[in-house]
Amino acid sequence: MPPNDDVLIKIVDLAQREPAGTLASSVYDRLRGDILSGSLPPGEKLRTEALRARYEVGNSPIREALNRLSADGLVTREDQKGFRVAAASRADLEELVKTRCWLEQIALRESIANGDDSWEEGLVLSFHRLSRVRRSSSEDHYSVNPDWERLHRAFHLALLSACGSRWLLQYCAQLNDQADRYRQLAIVVSYPRRNELDEHEAMMKATTARDADERDIASHGAL
Amino acid sequence: MPPNDDVLIKIVDLAQREPAGTLASSVYDRLRGDILSGSLPPGEKLRTEALRARYEVGNSPIREALNRLSADGLVTREDQKGFRVAAASRADLEELVKTRCWLEQIALRESIANGDDSWEEGLVLSFHRLSRVRRSSSEDHYSVNPDWERLHRAFHLALLSACGSRWLLQYCAQLNDQADRYRQLAIVVSYPRRNELDEHEAMMKATTARDADERDIASHGAL
């Protein structure tokens, strides 16, 4: 079983996403982005009609996207009552952070134990890409830089990509999404102040050195 | 935050499922059952037309069900190429078992640490219900007993239901589904020979006694 290469390639290439081949997938991507960025706030009712207007497609693709997102946990669905953006609360966030810690700890441990050369290469590559873009797309005030967000996500998943379980990897990705959303929701009030670039470099170096005891790696960016 | 009660009630009432309120949900349930039971084998192409005939509904509910199932990992989707029942392989099974161990270990540990009285009650109730139905619906040869399957699933999830993370719980449920499928796929060749009733009772007693060291609990039924 050599899933490492497959997974790695997939993860690394998460960095530059290909255009969606179908309307439903395109709507899925855009809707997902709008939820993660917070431009569709938690609890917001997602009416077919409004979304049709927003994304300029028929109702079938909308409905398909919503169904996928509801299985992802970004949208809630109630039979005969339609869809809403998933709620957000302090309690949910605590649950989320806790779970993310549990799972990423395992994934990182296994990744370090099993990672091969191509994993390390992917790691270095991901880091390099991440280090070349700015956190904010503006200089003075913070405004979300989509490139950075994508590369940041790719870097984190590259770390875990050799854990040997597609299931675990997928779950970590899902929890990452959720955490991203909370970060976006919170970010308007606190412009990031840490030196994240250095943090990321340290993470990479510690990891490639197989230094599993840097356990706070997993908790980095837990909001 | 008291999510325990909500979750518990939800888990316990997984035992008797309510009728689906919408066609799409009904198709989702039936299709899911047919995949888990193996009557739709791994890799099988899922053509809209064939499913329309099989479940006697229109196009839209089928498609919605398939989209949800694909996010659940029971169905694979490729843009412009339709849907298939998720593949099954020895390698996948090993990955699955490994992941299930990791996650259930955490969930059980946390459940034992956090579980309250109502959790224990739910556990006893689930066990009682499970103990009153037979593994096989026939006496001499094995044939799947849907009641047992449902109650078995509910019992396992009741064990983990106090883990304090809906995410983790959902992941465990998902992995349980996958394992169920593999069990069904394998079961034709090996009629179960263990005394599962006793096993389950031991699991319950060890757990309510807060005996976290019975670590092989988590690996029970790992196929």
Add this chain to the structure above:
DNA sequence: CAATCAAATAATTTCGATATTTAATTGACC
């Protein structure tokens, strides 16, 4: 005979409209 290209066929995806269900509003009655 193998390979390539084009037409025909089949399957997926999408749309517009209809039927059903839920939510809101009105109006009567206590």
Add this chain to the structure above:
DNA sequence: GGTCAATTAAATATCGAAATTATTTGATTG
């Protein structure tokens, strides 16, 4: 004035057909 029932309005869920895309078939050519 408030509550409940009936009616209206809105939204969801579903259908059947049209449009787009993949696959197969068959003919032609090197």
